Amino acid sequence: MKYINFEDSTDVASDTFFMRQALQEAQEALKLDEVPIGAVIVSNGKIIGKGHNLAERLKDVTAHAEMQAFTAAANYIGGKYLTDCTLYVTIEPCVMCAGAAYWTHISRIVYGAKDEKRGYSNFHDKLLHPKTTVTAGVLEEECGELVKSFFRNKRK
């Protein structure tokens, strides 16, 4: 692994690096036959929370990758606010996850592929906290293809 300067959290190389960690989480979901979506939360260049979709395994719609990552990161920090943190998630957060992100006051969200159906940006531009900045399209094709091929295989 090449040395990456994680100090600058908006650095393209570090965004790609952390999205790869989120993709690893998505692979964990895939192993369990879950819709392969993964997430990590990063603070000061360090992963402090991660999660992968477990909605089927847990029979619980609230078990999205992001929700678990939020809970894990808040647990790590010992507080519910994730200011100065970045969420990396392979697919655009849905309304529920965007609504949770709002409550965390998270500084930044980086996502891979857009969700044309339930992606938060299809609904209202104020679902997220006004302080949250968003970067879309990091490893977009890889993130999107993982989910698309999952559903293609399901239809076979």
Added chain:
Amino acid sequence: MKYINFEDSTDVASDTFFMRQALQEAQEALKLDEVPIGAVIVSNGKIIGKGHNLAERLKDVTAHAEMQAFTAAANYIGGKYLTDCTLYVTIEPCVMCAGAAYWTHISRIVYGAKDEKRGYSNFHDKLLHPKTTVTAGVLEEECGELVKSFFRNKRK
């Protein structure tokens, strides 16, 4: 307690009855110095899940009353869909909880008082599932006053 025919789930008396159960949950939150919001989920006249806000206690923004009630009800049912269920919640669900409700395909939501800030209806009329019907204003004053007096006391 007067006999109530729970068969008709849209019956005003049963709505009031179950909202009182949600208010009891809100009282549990209040005892813990949490924003007093409570929820129950009812299927065939029976409470199959309940929850009260624990966001501070758990230091977790995802620990809203509704989210816990969804998880509890899904656990009871053994499946993630809450079709043929009604959510009773003292305050209008926020964006996160509405987004979660969408995924559950819940049949009906009954809430007490409106949330003028983060209530889902302030954002987009399609945050909920198209099959979900909504009744607002059941024990509205009591539900709203519980939260208002909580914040009044906090400001003292």
